Amino acid sequence: MSTTDFVSPIWDISFSLFEHIRIQDLPNTEYTDFDMEMYKMVLAEAAKLAEETLAPLNAAGDREGCHWKDGRVHTPKGYKQAYKKYVEGGWQGLSIEAEHGGGGLPKPMALAVVELFTGACASFIMYPGLTVAVANLITSMGSPWVRATLLPKLISGQWAGTMCLTEPQAGSAVGDVRTTARRKGDHYLIEGNKIFISSGDHDLTENILHVMLARLPDAPPGIKGLSLFLVPKVWINEDGSLAEPNDVHCTGIEHKMGLNGSSTCTLSIGDNGGAKAWLIGNEGEGILRMFSLMNEARIGVGVQSYAVASAAYHAALSYARERIQGTRISEFKNAEAERIPIIEHPDVKRMLLHCRSQVSAMRALGLSLGKFADLHVAHQGSPEGQRYMDYLEVLTPICKSWSSDQCFEVASWALQIFGGYGYIGEYPAEQYVRDSKVFSIYEGTNGIQALDLIGRKMSQHGGRSFMATMELLNSSINKLGEVEEFASEHKALAQARDRLGSAAMKMMGLGMAKKVDAAAAHACNLLNLLGDVVMAVMLADQALIARDALAQLAAQAGIDLGDSESRSSWLEEHGKARFYISKLDDLRYFCHQFLPRTAALEMMISSADSSVLDCSF
Ligand SMILES: Cc1cc2nc3c(=O)[nH]c(=O)nc-3n(C[C@H](O)[C@H](O)[C@H](O)COP(=O)(O)OP(=O)(O)OC[C@H]3O[C@@H](n4cnc5c(N)ncnc54)[C@H](O)[C@@H]3O)c2cc1C
Incomplete structure (x- = not known):
């Protein structure tokens, strides 16, 4: 594999699907025909198409771009052939309900497949991605003729x-x-x-x-x-x-x-x-109808965000392992000292860990939203079903906005890891930065998402959706608190949660006092604060699962994890155990090196400063 190759993040996707959110336990009756083997086969086939067919189009299509000639658009070379392969493989209708002629896959599985394709070539997947959203709109709202006549053409990818x-x-x-x-x-x-x-x-x-x-x-x-x-x-x-x-x-x-x-x-x-x-x-009813399409598309932008962030991270990881530069810091005065790969420099490790933990958290949230959407359908009409919709309402702007902002940042850190080589077109890093900027702009800019969060989502149904989401977060935070090993992470996360609570109260106070401009000036800060807590909870949930799985693996192998010598030689041989440990590292990094920004966010929101409102240009 070279540093320009796309890497399908199958390990983390599989962990998130089967060990974290456990799609195999979804109660939706239409999923009973699927089993784990089939899910794994779908992921493997999607990874194959992503790596072999779509990834080679990414840089070439970026350089060539689309052409407009005589009133028609021509896509870059290779897109037509790839599209043919894509539709012939039946990928287009995968997530559409089986009763409408689609593949009927659980939503988190469909999102996982979209992630693989997007990471390989974000531009290509824009074409079929929007088609799926339109097909979903038609399944729920089209007339019987539209459903019977037009839907099959969209599902087959013919239109x-x-x-x-x-x-x-x-x-x-x-x-x-x-x-x-x-x-x-x-x-x-x-x-x-x-x-x-x-x-x-x-x-x-x-x-x-x-x-x-x-x-x-x-x-x-x-x-x-x-x-x-x-x-x-x-x-x-x-x-x-x-x-x-x-x-x-x-x-x-x-x-x-x-x-x-x-x-x-x-x-x-x-x-x-x-x-x-x-x-x-x-x-x-236009806006009402369009909202249902847009909500789906907003989760789609969240998926785009972590797909591209993941591709950028993996490219940087691979480069950092190969690029030899400098010596260990302890030997910097020794001209004869061994030259080491940059992955051994603490600052590069910091950037890599930053990227990995962010990607893991975003992916966990995106797939969790897929699960909530399925559970909402499974429990439709009941208070439980409503609760899943409440989570979706509040967390969709987080998935879209927090993820797209952080994706741009991750892509930028990934470029930084490449040094000067990141800035030139020979490597994919600069394209990931360019491609990802628009994620914070389309489907409602992140500023508009933040206004939606504070103006609608937090107060709707008398605050019920927001409170339900806080309860969901609290239950995970409490579980983390039960494990001594995570005491300091729990403390950091509980503090961040409390900061969120007090900032939310402050915002509600501004709303009640009709100081809407003051609240609007801090909408993005509040969205980021909520997003930080949500993402930390995602990593906490995953770390708890990984910790138990690691203990089980070690017990099976007769390894005492407290004995550092036998532990490290075992880990060297055991990729899965190393993967579980990476989940513990992600949580630690995020809680101690990223969550502290929640203190600054709360301070900014709670401050009496009105510079933003008073200033003039
Ligand atoms: C590559 C690309 C693909 C796109 N694809 C589609 C598509 O398929 N279909 C489609 O319909 N559109 C599409 N768009 C359009 C996209 O959704 C809009 O660009 C976006 O909604 C912002 O609108 P605007 O560009 O007019 O910016 P403006 O609305 O002018 O916003 C400019 C700035 O002002 C801020 N702002 C504006 N109003 C407010 C407010 N009330 N409060 C606070 N801040 C505010 C915004 O957040 C932003 O920072 C696409 C755009 C791009 C770049």
Whole structure:
């Protein structure tokens, strides 16, 4: 393996799926046909496709980018062949419910597979990724004809899907969308302009279904006046066959900082009389409907984040093992001293451990959200089912925002580990930094996510969702407190939790005093503080499991873990035991070297300082 090769993080994914969140115990009746062997086989096959087919496209597609010619987008070389392989392998419909013709995999498994593909080539997976989100929307909201006729085309990968919200004047302010819709017989006609539409046009499929927000003439202003439409690139006959091209045209693509293999398109809609469309749901329900798609897409951005962060970390790890530079610090005056790999320098170890612990925590949260989504379905209609939805509501902005911010940071640390070689195009580090920046921008910027957290998620249902989430976190923190070995980590985590509690109270106080600007100025700080505690809890849960598993392995091998000599020679031979120990190290690092920032965050939130509000530019 070279330092430019993509590494599928199968060990950590398997640990998270089978030992941490235990998907094999999910009660959803539709999963009874699956077993561990099948899950492992799916992961192995996904890793194969990721490493052999998708990873080789990553750097090449980045350099080449997409081409826009004669109103059509052409994807980089190799994308078409890879897409064919992807759909022929049946990967497209994997997470769609079996009753709708999909593979029906548990959500955490589907997220794990998406992670592998994204880590290998984040640009490529943007095309099929959005299609799955559109297919899921149709399964729950499409008319019987739409479900019967259009869904199979999306599941098979024959057609693709997009999400069209953004317009030049309507980015974060979705309510300012100006694209119009008017009724025409049994369908609607759409006119307007959309920008920044991922996969808005490409050459991978024969048709593209645009899910689009637009406004009817008699609709009220703002988000309440929006309706959601399905606008096909090529109109579709009653029997599902393709009719004439629809009045929706790609008028250009953006030249971007990263994700260059993914087309980001400007769409002109209705220049020749109106693009034909179907309504999704009822008139005026656009934002409500779009939210369900966006929530799924936000978890998807969290997955993108740790997928790219993991790829960056593994590249840096591999480089750090090979790159020889300098001597041990204790021998720096000895010109004859042995030259060592940089992984032995404490500062490089610090950066690597930072990256690894962050990636593990983000992955654990992403997969846990997949599990909560499945448990919500399994217990639908009961208070238990509602509780899982409460967790999802509060933790989705954390998964999206905390992960995307930290992904950019991890990618930047990974680049730092490469030194000057990280900054040049020969190694993948700089691409990971460029690719990952947009994760904090699209699907609602992280600033908007933070406002959603403090303005809606924390107070909704009289604070029930937030309190349920705090109870979930507390139960893990209490479990950590029961283990003497983790006493100092428990103390650090409990302190961080208390800081979160007091900062949340302060924010609620600002809300009740109607000091909304003051609260908004600290929204990101609060999101980060909550995220820090959530991620520490993820690592704590994993460390407790790893500790027991390690003890069991040692007992089976007759090893006394307290005897450092026999322990270290055993560990040298035993990769799985080393892996479990890495989980204990991740928790220790995170609690002692990262969580202390919660003290600063709480201080900033609780401070009487109003510089942000008072300042002028
Ligand atoms: C590569 C790429 C792919 C994309 N794909 C899609 C897609 O497929 N479909 C789609 O519809 N859109 C897509 N987008 C658009 C993306 O969702 C928007 O760029 C994003 O929502 C931000 O909107 P904006 O760019 O207009 O920034 P603005 O809304 O102008 O925001 C600029 C800054 O101001 C802040 N800000 C704005 N309003 C507020 C507020 N009320 N309170 C606090 N801060 C605020 C923002 O957080 C941000 O920091 C894509 C964008 C990119 C770059």
